[in-house]
Amino acid sequence: MSLQINPSDYESLAVAQTDDGVWRVTLNRPDKRNALDLATVEELVQFFTVAPRAGVRAVVLAGAGDHFCAGLDLIEHHDADRSPAAFMHVCMRWHEAFNKMEYGGVPVIAALHGAVVGGGLELASAAHIRVMDETAYVALPEGQRGLFTGGGATIRVTDLIGKARTVDMMLTGRVYRGQEAVDLGFAQYLVEGSSLELAHEIAQKTAENLPLSNFAICSGVSHMQNMSALDAAYAEAVLAGVVNTQPEARARLAAFADKTGARIRPE
Ligand code: 1HE
Secondary structure, X not given: OOOOOOHHHXXXXXXXXXXXOEEEEEEOOHHHOOOEOHHHHHHXXXXXXXXXXXXXXXXEEEEOOOXXXXXXXXXXXXXXXXXXXXXXXXXXXXXXXXXXXXXXXXXXXXXXXXXXXOHHHXXXXXXXEEEXXXXXXXXXXXXXXOOOOOOOHHHHHHHHHOHHHHHHHHHHOOOEEHHHHHHHOOOOEEEOOOHHHHHHHHHHHHHOOOHHHHHHHHXXXXXXXXXXXXXXXXXXXXXXXXXXXXXXXXXXXXHHHOOOXXXXXXX
């Protein structure tokens, strides 16, 4: 089944197709530093629910203005004066959005700049590749605000940097940026220029892979991390059975066999 994405359906996000199946999704509330209110999270759910079935080959996720994302909309949260159950359901919608990203099978490349904090870091952590520029910084300030993370930091940030560092960030509000942030695992790339430009180049490159290979990479690895090693090996074999016999791969294999296919060498 093929679905369509209609950019005019989105208000808190700016959604646009750029080229050959690469889409740009921009958090578009720069006046609020792209804080995640309920409406934005619903639009993320909507986009990432449809994207895998709408021919989207890769996504660049970015933020408008000077910051990627300031996390939970603290004003909305303050004004709503939510009950525990109500906020639990808010968090469940965040998980719905971020799980759709991480497990949807479409490469998501986050272009990070400025504040990537609290829920903003949780959002970025659900992408498959993160690119930071020199203005980007990450932090989990929830503890200082009388809050706790609710959008997956305990899982995804811990996956990126380990338990001890995550707990330190949560307790002290420690901020990381630049090469140190990359060395610790927050991002795979650091650029002097625009993170958006490099994120787009990376998205274009991933879009050249066959969609079924990207599906396996951008859902299988995460699913298999949740399994026992024994079950993960089994699931990997089954997935490889499907992907590695796809008819669309035959031309690529033939190119290797007849020596026209690229050889893998360091530059
Ligand atoms: C916001 C938010 C927000 C800005 N919710 N409205 N996140 C935080 O603790 C980060 C909170 N934000 C900041 O520390 C700063 O805003 C920034 C460092 C990101 C940017 O500073 P600056 O000087 O450029 O902007 P500003 O003057 O602080 O804010 C500009 C406007 O954005 C202002 O609104 P205005 O109507 O008065 O102009 C701010 O109120 C608004 N704004 N950040 C709502 N976060 C599922 S649990 C997840 C838990 C969390 O994510 S906790 C949140 C952590």
